[in-house]
Amino acid sequence: MILDLDESTPLKSPQPDVSPPSPPPYVSYQAISETQPLMPQPVLARQKSRGRNHRFRRRCLVVASGALNCVLLVLLIHILRHEEPLSEVDRVGQKPILVVDPVKRPVQAVDPDPRFGRCLRNATWSNAESTATEAGFYSSSNASFLFPDSASPMYLVSQGALSGGTIHIHPSSSDSVPRVELNVRYRSAHVLDRANICWMEHNEAAGVGIFTPAPFDGQTPADRLDFTISLFLPTTESTLPIYNLETNLPSFTHSLGSLKEGLEFDRLILKSQNQPISAKSVFARNGTIQTSNSPIEGSFETSASLSLITSNAPIDASINLYNKNIFSETHLFLQTRNAQLESDINLLTTAASGEGGKFIVTAQTADTPLVMSFPASPARSILTLDAQTSNSPADVWLNTAFEGEFTLASSMVFVDRRPFLDPRKLRSVLYGTLRNGMVVGNVKWKLPVFGKSPAPRGQVKVKTSNDILKLYV
Numbered sequence: 001m002i003l004d005l006d007e008s009t010p011l012k013s014p015q016p017d018v019s020p021p022s023p024p025p026y027v028s029y030q031a032i033s034e035t036q037p038l039m040p041q042p043v044l045a046r047q048k049s050r051g052r053n054h055r056f057r058r059r060c061l062v063v064a065s066g067a068l069n070c071v072l073l074v075l076l077i078h079i080l081r082h083e084e085p086l087s088e089v090d091r092v093g094q095k096p097i098l099v100v101d102p103v104k105r106p107v108q109a110v111d112p113d114p115r116f117g118r119c120l121r122n123a124t125w126s127n128a129e130s131t132a133t134e135a136g137f138y139s140s141s142n143a144s145f146l147f148p149d150s151a152s153p154m155y156l157v158s159q160g161a162l163s164g165g166t167i168h169i170h171p172s173s174s175d176s177v178p179r180v181e182l183n184v185r186y187r188s189a190h191v192l193d194r195a196n197i198c199w200m201e202h203n204e205a206a207g208v209g210i211f212t213p214a215p216f217d218g219q220t221p222a223d224r225l226d227f228t229i230s231l232f233l234p235t236t237e238s239t240l241p242i243y244n245l246e247t248n249l250p251s252f253t254h255s256l257g258s259l260k261e262g263l264e265f266d267r268l269i270l271k272s273q274n275q276p277i278s279a280k281s282v283f284a285r286n287g288t289i290q291t292s293n294s295p296i297e298g299s300f301e302t303s304a305s306l307s308l309i310t311s312n313a314p315i316d317a318s319i320n321l322y323n324k325n326i327f328s329e330t331h332l333f334l335q336t337r338n339a340q341l342e343s344d345i346n347l348l349t350t351a352a353s354g355e356g357g358k359f360i361v362t363a364q365t366a367d368t369p370l371v372m373s374f375p376a377s378p379a380r381s382i383l384t385l386d387a388q389t390s391n392s393p394a395d396v397w398l399n400t401a402f403e404g405e406f407t408l409a410s411s412m413v414f415v416d417r418r419p420f421l422d423p424r425k426l427r428s429v430l431y432g433t434l435r436n437g438m439v440v441g442n443v444k445w446k447l448p449v450f451g452k453s454p455a456p457r458g459q460v461k462v463k464t465s466n467d468i469l470k471l472y473v
Contacts, residue, residue, distance in 0.1 A: 109196040109211040110160045116209060117202025123182065128189065137185035137226055141192070145199055145208050147178040150234060153205035153244040153267075154178060160212030162219070163195070164251035164275070165227035171262040172232035178243075180208050181230040187222040195225055210249075227252070235262035242266050251275055254291075256282050260301060276313075295339075303350075305331040314339040314368075320346045323357035326382055326456055334363040341365040346376040347383065347399070357381040358456075365389045370464065373397035382456045388463040396462050397472040398443075400427070404458030408439040410469035415441065418472055429473050443473055 112119060123143035131140045147154055156167065172179070186192045196211040212225060229252070233243060240262075246269040247254065254270050256279035268284035270277055272291040279289075279298035287302055290309040296317065300306055303322040308315055315336050323330040334341055341363055349357040355378050363372060363386070370389040377383065377399035387396060394410070400420050408415070417429045431441025462469055 107213050107216055108194055110214050112196075112200065112209055112211060113157070113159060115202070116155065116157050116207065117200045117205075119196065119198035119200055119209060121199050123197040123199075125184075125192070131185060136187060136221070138187050139189070140183060140185045143182045143184075143197065145180045145182075147180075147206060149177055150241050150243060153246070155200075155205055155207035155246040155248070156180070156229065156231070157200075157207065157248045158210040158212075158250060158252065160195075160210075161215045162191075162212040162223050163210050163225045163227060165225075165229065166253040166255060167229040167231065167247065167249060169231045169233065169245075169254075169256045169259065171235045171257060171259055173235050173262075175232050175234045177234065179232045181232070182208070183228040183230075185226040186224075191223055191225060207246075233259070233263055240264055243268075245269070247271060254278070256280060256298070259283070260299075296336075302332070303330060305333075307333040307335075309333070309335045310339075311336055312338045315341045315343065315365075317342075318344045318346075320348055321359050321361075322348050322350055323359060323381075324350045325356050326358045329358045329360055332359070332361045334361075335365070336368075337364075337366045338368060339365065340368045340371065341389070342369075342371040344373050344375055347374060347378060347381055348376060349378040349381065351378075354378060355380045360384045361386070363387040365392075367391050370394040370396075374399040374402070377401040380456070381458075383458040383460065385458075385460045385462070387461070390465045391467060392464060393467045394462055394464040394469045395472075396460075396470070398460065400473075402458055402460070402473065403443055403445050404460065405440070405442045406431070406460040406462070406471060406473070408441075408469050408471055409437055409461075409463040411437055411466060412468040413439040414468060414470045415439065416470065416472045 123145075125141040125143050128139040128141050131137060182197065184192065184197075194213060196209070198209050198211075200207050200209045208229075210225075210227065213219075213223075229249075231245075233241070235241060242264050244267045245265060246267075248271045250271075250273040252272050253275040254272055254277040258280045260281040260283040265282070265284040265287065268282070268287040268289075270289050272294070274293045275291060276294040277289050277291050277296050277298075279300060281299045281301075283301040283303075284306065285302060285304045287300065287306045288309070289296055289300070289307065291313075292310060293312045294310065295313045296308050296310050296315050299318045299320075300308070301320040301322070306319065306321075308317060313336065315334055317334075319332060321330045321332055332345065334343060343363070345361060347357060347359050349355060351357070357378050359381065361383070363370065365388075367390055369392045370387055372385075372387055372395070374383070374397060379401050380403075381401065383398075383402055383404070385396075387394065398406075400418070413434050415429075415431050426446045428444050428446075429441065430444075431439055433439070460471075462471060
């Protein structure tokens with residue numbers, strides 16, 4: 001076909017006779033068939049759309065994979081917190097294994113107090129036995145320790161927030177050295193694994209330590225260990241054994257059997273928190289019995305010093321104080337608050353004459369009644385008494401052998417001169433009227449035998465407020 005173009009048409013120009021050569025092929029489109037229309041823009045647009053879809057799908061897969069990993073991690077944490085970790089050996093009786101919280105710091109036992117020395121060997125536990133209790137403990141194990149001799153100081157300590165229980169102290173005629181028996185109850189084995197129960201030594205003293213973790217986030221009652229500690233102290237028929245014992249066992253009930261007939265303590269320190277301390281009978285030359293928010297009760301004896309200390313719980317004790325002469329003193333300290341303090345205190349002498357002795361007694365409570373009596377007291381003994389409470393009545397019964405002065409402070413004071421057998425009228429009780437919230441008086445004994453020096457004078461002070469104070473002499 002021949003196109004007729006006028007001269008104005010740009011294409012119409014002088015042309016050479018020879019036909020022009022064919023243009024070179026486009027390199028960027030060599031892969032495209034010659035029969036396919038050359039449409040670069042639509043092709044590029046389709047390739048760009050496919051890349052965007054591909055990247056979108058990759059992002060979706062990454063997000064889904066991350067979410068799945070989070071779910072798996074949460075499930076893993078839940079399993080590790082509620083199930084026992086696997087081990088190749090039975091951990092009961094083996095070296096404790098550190099249990100790691102996968103989210104926070106490791107949960108492990110606290111370090112022993114340096115003043116108790118260091119752990120030398122761990123407890124060897126018996127095979128776990130199944131047990132069912134109201135507290136929900138499912139397993140129990142036992143261990144024991146022997147002290148090297150009866151003369152060395154002994155101690156039992158507990159540190160950490162996840163242990164508690166009861167300690168029993170018994171006399172034993174079948175043991176030659178003191179013995180400690182431990183029974184522990186727990187819900188799962190890893191709770192026992194992360195505790196440290198060991199034999200300790202420090203200088204000349206030896207003892208048993210119980211170390212559990214400090215409080216941590218997420219702890220439950222299932223993380224606690226419940227112990228029963230039995231301490232057996234040998235007795236002998238020939239001599240009276242003398243022991244030195246210290247306990248520092250928070251959250252442990254202390255129960256002492258009838259000990260005074262078979263043994264004595266030169267130094268006895270019993271400390272607890274939030275649990276009671278009771279004794280059927282115990283003698284300690286120097287004794288400190290201390291707890292909090294729980295009562296102290298029982299029968300105690302001392303020849304040097306005795307302290308019974310608690311708070312927000314009553315003291316109900318029968319106490320014997322021994323002293324030989326006025327050149328030494330026997331001290332008694334009783335303290336509580338927000339709870340009644342009641343005690344019967346016998347003043348006894350070890351002198352051959354049956355007379356004398358010097359006794360210093362301090363009793364303190366607040367906002368609750370104070371009740372004290374002195375059923376026994378030797379002649380020519382000295383009693384120094386300082387007893388006080390507040391906003392509650394105070395009742396004090398002095399023994400008729402008392403001689404000395406008394407000072408009574410309260411808004412209401414009553415003095416009762418009790419009748420007793422005194423045919424020779426050797427005793428006199430004199431006191432004034434209430435003045436400025438105080439009554440002052442004295443008790444005197446006439447000398448029945450010529451040539452005896454006057455007896456030393458005692459001193460009694462009793463104080464309360466906003467309630468009646470009664471002194472019986």
